[in-house]
Amino acid sequence: MAARVGDCVVGVSEPVPLADTATGYRQAFHALAVARELPTRHARFGVSPDPALVVGPAGRRWADELLNPLLTHVPRRAQDPGSQELLATATSWLAFSSHATDHLKVHRNTLAARLRLIGELLGLDLHRLADQSALDLALRVRATPAPACTPEVPSSAPPFPYASGTSQAAGGLDAILCRPAVRDWADQQLAPVLGAEETLRTWLRCEGRLRPTAAGLGISVPGARKRLTRLETVLQRSLLRPPSARYDLWLAWRARDLAAPRH
Known part of the structure; x- marks a missing residue:
């Protein structure tokens, strides 16, 4: 395609199931960034290890603890977003930034209000790259099936020690990293x-x-x-x-x- 259309730049994802179209889009977009700088104007997504695969059982427990206020959120009014809507909002915004309004089919003010609520529930400042990164990792860990060889950590396990002067999310994340x-x-x-x-x-x-x-x-x-x-x-x-x-x-x-x- 790139060879036939002079100004065309092509980024190609890995083959993904229809249910993982969003993942395929992200991969294709990364490939597109590479293709813009290549003479061929074409690039295929290069596989990169996902950090969600290396955090271990402790990382899964950290992600569950971080996301728990969001997962258990009950809206006060029927028209307010529930936990699943907020999870979808966080995932879309982290991937697409302000373009999440198009993906979610919501107004930018609605997106901003949901992000404020997510930040309040999780105790995160979503203006900070550190907290964005923590939330992104937690969501990816939650979306990644636990390896069959990895035993689940009992829910009665003690919480992570958090570094002095940091939020729980930041301190717990450091332990995982x-x-x-x-x-x-x-x-x-x-x-x-x-x-x-x-x-x-x-x-x-x-x-x-x-x-x-x-x-x-x-x-x-x-x-x-x-x-x-x-x-x-x-x-x-x-x-x-x-x-x-x-x-x-x-x-x-x-x-x-x-x-x-x-x-």
């Missing part, structure tokens, strides 16, 4: 950006926003955009447009920071 399997996953995610760590770290520290990233790097906005576009090609993932790989990259960098020796 310290797992050796997660650190191995993080190293694999960050290996392609060797030599471009400053750009990626600054972008993540600036909540994935382009203008503050440019200021932090001391370069122009077009210069920062060009650097991040090059990283999209290296990582084979979309960064600047949703769905973005920012959540996985934030988690990977946090895991690396936690593993670094303290002086």
